[in-house]
Amino acid sequence: MDTHELGIAVVGSGRIGSLRAQMAASHPAVKFLAVSDLSADRAAGLAERTKADFSSSDNMAVIGHPQVNAVIVSTSEHEHLEPVMQALELGKPVLVEKPIALTLADADKIIAKSESTGTPLFVGYAQRFKRRYLSAKDQILEGRVGNITALTGRACNTRAQGIEILKRSATATPVVDVLTYWVDVAGWFLEGIRPVEVTARGHGTVFREAGFDVNDATFALITYENGAVVNLGVYFALPAHAPQLGMGVRIEVYGSEGALILNDDHTDELLITNKGIPHAYIPGLQFQTAFLSSSTPGNWHLGDYWGPVADESRVWLDHLSRNRPCPMATAREARQTLEITLAIEESARIGKAIKLGQ
Ligand SMILES: NC(=O)c1ccc[n+]([C@@H]2O[C@H](COP(=O)([O-])OP(=O)(O)OC[C@H]3O[C@@H](n4cnc5c(N)ncnc54)[C@H](O)[C@@H]3O)[C@@H](O)[C@H]2O)c1
Missing domain, CATH: 3.40.50.720 (NAD(P)-binding Rossmann-like Domain)
Structure with a gap:
């Protein structure tokens, strides 16, 4: 080899x-x-x-x-x-x-x-490498969904994690830093079709009371050049002890030949313990009940890391060392995603639709 x-x-x-x-x-x-x-x-x-x-x-x-x-x-x-x-x-x-x-x-x-x-x-954009999104992309490539007409998705997480991110980078808002994963996934599923317009609205008090001028909830409608409509929303102010160790997500994709319903909320995996479950992202935060594999980057097992960040890192290293294909987000795709997330924030701020690519 x-x-x-x-x-x-x-x-x-x-x-x-x-x-x-x-x-x-x-x-x-x-x-x-x-x-x-x-x-x-x-x-x-x-x-x-x-x-x-x-x-x-x-x-x-x-x-x-x-x-x-x-x-x-x-x-x-x-x-x-x-x-x-x-x-x-x-x-x-x-x-x-x-x-x-x-x-x-x-x-x-x-x-x-x-x-x-x-x-x-x-x-x-490690969420591409979560098994359910990789298989969904495969089914889209196989034509089993047909032409995508609509995609809807919602991501939620706790205020504790939101504040942890904002303390590090105050302009890395829940939209620019987290909804970005699902804007990327939507763009990946609609690969080759250009987004043309964004409308969004946001609201919130929790982060403002904590000293950060960002919305707790932001919901957006992104229109693509072929008329496809993508509705993505983020709510990042769940109580700190909600059993999320990372993002809870639900994505639905509707096309001319089929649909994909992707339940990524982790509500089917519950750990309940008297012993305390440490939060992987927030030092000192402990839970007694948690959605088991909801940590967004992945999980440790016997000294090895498993999950999206592990798979993505391995794919990149295999690509460099063995010329294997690399289905990671390219710089241009990431730029398009950034343009959309910035437009979502701006549209929510001014209350008007924003044309993309201007
Ligand atoms: N793919 C995923 O699942 C995932 C999850 C969380 C965060 N992220 C991304 O990873 C990045 C880092 O997030 P994190 O959670 O590791 O944050 P972190 O705060 O744990 O780590 C950031 C580190 O960068 C260091 N740093 C900052 N500026 C530096 C500089 N100029 N030179 C050298 N070091 C510098 C800080 O000292 C800190 O140790 C962010 O872009 C974040 O959005 C990705």
Whole structure:
């Protein structure tokens, strides 16, 4: 088997960077691993846990390391641009976490650099790799749904998780940072068809009382060039002890030949215990009842990580090392998704429809 050896740098050693580094460390093609973080201690701790070869608080020391030939950027949402541009400048392929950036101007800089240097960049929309969405995409490709006429979806999560994200990046709103997964999935299911208009409304008091000027609920209608209508909504202010360890989602797709009903709420998997269930994302938060596999990135089992982030990381590493196909979101797809989520926020703010691509 023809396998290229990989040297991977992971920039950002937080929750998701740690999972990416763990996946890289256990991938057979990865012969060198370097990790960085603004916090030297956090990077050093991750390096110790993953037996990485090198750690630093200087991103360029890992991105520019001669043994590194591909870079994962897992920094906070507003800190993606600089390390991504540094890696692309050196011609090193990039996996950057969603959203690609927080402004279209930054997304355009990334796309221009990726295209001018001929360096591929994929964006971590890991929910594509949840089994139910992968199989749904397969059925759409097989033609069993026909032409998609409508898609409706709702994502919900707890205020505790919403506040945790907003503390890190105050403009990473539930729409731009979380509904973005389902805007991506909708765009992936409708691949090749252009979104043309967004209308949205939002409302909320919970986040405002906590000091963040964002809505608890935002619901949007996205119209595509062929007339298809996509209704996506997010509610991020469930009580902190709602049994969600991540997002609860329901997606329905209707087409000329069939329909897909995807219940991703995890209400069929319940753990009840006196012993306390730690929340994977929120330090110190414990539950006595939880929807078992509702943690959005995945779950640990016997020292290995399983689930969407694990599968997505492996797909990217297999793609680089063995030229396997990579059904991750491309930079241009991620830009389209960002354009839609920003338009949803703007439409909810001004109460008017927004034309896309203007
Ligand atoms: N795919 C998924 O399931 C999933 C889940 C959660 C978060 N995410 C995405 O992953 C990214 C990180 O989220 P997280 O939950 O790991 O956050 P986190 O706060 O746990 O980690 C972010 C880390 O980046 C570091 N950092 C910030 N700016 C930096 C810089 N300029 N250089 C180096 N390090 C820097 C911080 O010190 C922190 O350790 C975000 O884009 C988020 O949207 C993806």
